Amino acid sequence: xxxxxxxxxxxxxxxxxxxxxxxxxxxxxxxxxxxxxxxxxxxxxxxxxxxxxxxxxxxxxxxxxxxxxxxxxxxxxxxxxxxxxxxxxxxxxxxxxxxxxxxxxxxxxxxxxxxxxxxxxxxxxxxxxxxxxxxxxxxxxxxxxxxxxxxxxxxxxxxxxxxxxxxxxxxxxxxxxxxxxxxxxxxxxxxxxxxxxxxxxxxxxxxxxxxxxxxxxxxxxxxxxxxxxxxxxxxxxxxxxxx
Amino acid sequence: xxxxxxxxxxxxxxxxxxxxxxxxxxxxxxxxxxxxxxxxxxxxxxxxxxxxxxxxxxxxxxxxxxxxxxxxxxxxxxxxxxxxxxxxxxxxxxxxxxxxxxxxxxxxxxxxxxxxxxxxxxxxxxxxxxxxxxxxxxxxxxxxxxxxxxxxxxxxxxxxxxxxxxxxxxxxxxxxxxxxxxxxxxxxxxxxxxxxxxxxxxxxxxxxxxxxxxxxxxxx
Ligand SMILES: Nc1ncnc2c1ncn2[C@@H]1O[C@H](COP(=O)(O)OP(=O)(O)OP(=O)(O)O)[C@@H](O)[C@H]1O
Ligand SMILES: [Mg+2]
Numbered sequence: 420x421x422x423x424x425x426x427x428x429x430x431x432x433x434x435x436x437x438x439x440x441x442x443x444x445x446x447x448x449x450x451x452x453x454x455x456x457x458x459x460x461x462x463x464x465x466x467x468x469x470x471x472x473x474x475x476x477x478x479x480x481x482x483x484x485x486x487x488x489x490x491x492x493x494x495x496x497x498x499x500x501x502x503x504x505x506x507x508x509x510x511x512x513x514x515x516x517x518x519x520x521x522x523x524x525x526x527x528x529x530x531x532x533x534x535x536x537x538x539x540x541x542x543x544x545x546x547x548x549x550x551x552x553x554x555x556x557x558x559x560x561x562x563x564x565x566x567x568x569x570x571x572x573x574x575x576x577x578x579x580x581x582x583x584x585x586x587x588x589x590x591x592x593x594x595x596x597x598x599x600x601x602x603x604x605x606x607x608x609x610x611x612x613x614x615x616x617x618x619x620x621x622x623x624x625x626x627x628x629x630x631x632x633x634x635x636x637x638x639x640x641x642x643x644x645x646x647x648x649x650x651x652x653x654x655x656x657x658x659x660x661x662x
Numbered sequence: 663x664x665x666x667x668x669x670x671x672x673x674x675x676x677x678x679x680x681x682x683x684x685x686x687x688x689x690x691x692x693x694x695x696x697x698x699x700x701x702x703x704x705x706x707x708x709x710x711x712x713x714x715x716x717x718x719x720x721x722x723x724x725x726x727x728x729x730x731x732x733x734x735x736x737x738x739x740x741x742x743x744x745x746x747x748x749x750x751x752x753x754x755x756x757x758x759x760x761x762x763x764x765x766x767x768x769x770x771x772x773x774x775x776x777x778x779x780x781x782x783x784x785x786x787x788x789x790x791x792x793x794x795x796x797x798x799x800x801x802x803x804x805x806x807x808x809x810x811x812x813x814x815x816x817x818x819x820x821x822x823x824x825x826x827x828x829x830x831x832x833x834x835x836x837x838x839x840x841x842x843x844x845x846x847x848x849x850x851x852x853x854x855x856x857x858x859x860x861x862x863x864x865x866x867x868x869x870x871x872x873x874x875x876x877x878x879x880x881x882x
Contacts, residue, residue, distance in 0.1 A: 469788060498790035508785035512804040512879065521799055522789035554881060574789065 420483060422447045422609055423468065423578060428477035430460070430467055430633075437463045439633045441477070445578075450604055451611045452620035452641065455630035456656060461613040464630070465580045468611070469500045482577055498526060501571030502580040505587055507563040509555040509570070515542070516551045519570045541569035545599045561592030565599055572603075579603070581612035617660060621645050629653045671846040672855050675838075682838030683859055689752070689834060690821040690867075693759040697820065698813070700760065701767020702806075706797070708772050719768065726765035732826050734758050739830045755827040763820045770812045774805030807879040814871040818864050825860070835859060 423445035430438035437460045445451055453461050466472040468479055470486045470493045479486040484496055509518050519541055520534035529537065535551075542548040545565035555563055564584055571579060581600070585593040597619050603610065604623050614620055620627055624641035631637075631652045637644065648654040708719045726734065739754040749757065778801045786800035806813075828837035839856040843849055 471784060471788060494790045494792055496790075497788055502788045504781065504785065506781055508779075508781045510782060510785070510800060510804065512807050514881070522791060525795050525799065526790050526792075552882070570789070 421445055422449075422482055423611070424478070424480040425464075425468070426478045426480075428464075428467060428474050428479060430463055430472065430474050437633050438467070438474075441630075441633070441635050443628060443635060443638075445609060445611060447577075447609050448607045449609055449625045450623055451626050451628055452624035453611065453613045453628045453630060454615070454617070454620065454656070454660075455636075459630040460633040461630055462582050465502065465582050465611065465613060468578075468580060469497050469502055471502075494526065498522070498574050499577045500580065501574060501576035501578070502582070503564070503567050503571055503584050505583040507555075507560070507567045507587075509563055509567055511555050513554075514551075515547075515553050515555070515558075515566050518555070518566060519573045522570070523573055537573050538569075541573040542566070544572060544602065545569045546595075559592060560588050561595045564588065564592075564596050568596075568599055568603075577609065579608055579610045581610065581614070583613050583615065585614070585616060615660065617645060617657075629656065631656075665850075667851060668848060669851050669855065672842055672848055672851045675842045675845065678838040678841055679835070679855070679859065681833060682835035682856075683863065685752075685833055685837075686821070686824055686835040686860075686863060687866075689755060689759070689824050689827065689832070690817075690863075692756055693763055693820060693824070694817045696760045697763025698767055698817075700764030701771045701813075702802070704764060704768040705771035705775055706802075708768065709775055723765045723768050726762055727769070731758070731762055731823055732829065734762060735826060735830060751827070751830045751832045754830060755824065755832050759820060759824060759827075763816070766816050766820075767813060770809050770816060771805065774809035775801055777808065778805055803879075807875075810871070810875050810879070814868070814875075817871070818867050821863060821867060822860060835863075 421444040423443070425441055425443040428438055428441045429436065441464060443451075453464070455461050463472060467474050468481070468486065474487055481496060481500060484491055486496060510521070513521065516535060516538045519538040520529070520531070523529045523537055524531065524534050539548055539551060542551055545568055547562060547565055547569065550558060550562060550566070555566070558566065585596050588596060593616070597616065600610070600612070600619070601623060621641050626638060627641045627644040628638040629636050629644065637648065637650045637653050644653070645657065648657055704719045704722070708716055711719070735755065735758045738758045739749065739751065742749070782800055783796055786796035791799070824834060825836035827834050828840060831837065835856060839852050843852045846852065
């Protein structure tokens with residue numbers, strides 16, 4: 420059984436079909452890079468995986484739990500699936516520590532004192548333990564994004580989703596965030612990331628999934644798929660982003 | 663002709679003034695607490711409740727914000743007894759002011775709640791928080807922080823406006839002024855002293871609000 424099973428998923432907004440018959444299996448420890456043009460449905464797919472969006476057909480199963488089963492406790496499920504967004508979305512009124520400990524304390528009943536230790540550990544893994552008492556507006560974009568990653572990690576998820584988490588950052592800050600991902604890949608974390616960083620996808624992606632017009636158009640091992648695209652659409656896309 | 667200021671007679675009635683200050687302070691505090699609670703509940707209702715409830719709350723807010731406070735006070739004190747609802751003057755004043763402040767607070771809190779970016783709300787859900795948890799920690803708390811200055815101003819306006827309670831003979835600060843004035847005929851001195859006392863009350867409230875802000879939202 421795969422950690423994440425996406426089977427024939429279709430997602431529509433009223434008359435607009437955004438995902439068509441999408442299927443994807445992700446094994447524990449895999450790093451999947453999703454690439455594709457703007458509007459191809461990459462973000463929507465991630466949002467369906469943790470139940471932020473409903474699907475109209477198909478199934479999404481995470482570690483044996485079906486996301487779209489009405490009987491599923493979405494809160495429990497989301498505690499096991501971290502997601503980090505392009506815009507960081509830290510809570511501006513809370514300190515870094517509290518940003519990280521909010522969910523563990525209110526959903527898992529972890530005591531304040533233990534929670535601070537948890538926050539510290541999560542911050543160590545993103546190299547920001549000295550910022551534990553800072554506020555989001557005192558951090559650079561790259562630091563905010565690393566805190567957002569730490570916030571997800573503190574929930575000890577089985578699966579991490581990343582949606583273009585470096586797109587709002589300049590190259591230098593992008594580098595520091597990618598290094599955190601690199602570090603995470605060594606711990607064996609399963610990751611699905613939507614990215615425009617082809618270099619990163621090639622080096623660390625175990626697999627690349629190319630989405631086009633709401634479908635999984637082509638997928639395969641990172642180096643092969645990016646090096647020798649089989650479809651014209653992927654070739655066009657790669658030419659556009661690489662040149 | 664020269665007018666000599668003469669405060670002795672005014673201060674001779676200090677017991678009335680003290681009584682008035684205490685009444686105004688106590689009346690305003692109760693009204694602020696309950697008016698604020700109504701504001702939070704109605705603001706949440708106005709955004710998240712079903713259509714009917716949203717319309718009811720909208721009607722309440724608009725009715726209150728578009729009629730004079732004095733008219734509202736007279737309706738409660740002189741009008742409602744006609745329907746068998748009879749309140750003593752202080753109770754009538756507390757009810758009127760609370761309902762009034764509730765309406766204004768609703769609008770302020772609502773603006774705050776609606777200013778929280780969707781993305782933050784989503785981040786809350788994505789972390790596994792429940793709806794009520796997201797409301798409390800991700801929406802309400804930063805909204806109140808943001809709207810705190812506006813709320814504090816509204817509360818102080820309300821405190822000053824409670825002076826009209828003297829119209830139904832609640833023995834508040836303004837009522838004390840009227841009594842002293844009718845005894846001493848020292849109009850200028852009386853209202854000057856009372857004005858300064860209201861100013862002092864307003865400052866006390868401001869300091870209290872600043873402390874509450876620090877406790878609730880301050881960075882540690
Ligand atoms: N809430 C929504 N309501 C209606 N349509 C939506 C909604 N969210 C997304 N869409 C549409 O779904 C399609 C896919 O959007 P999505 O955000 O998944 O694309 P994407 O591949 O992530 O693009 P980008 O690279 O620009 O982030 C787009 O056509 C978009 O307009
Ligand atoms: Mg997107």
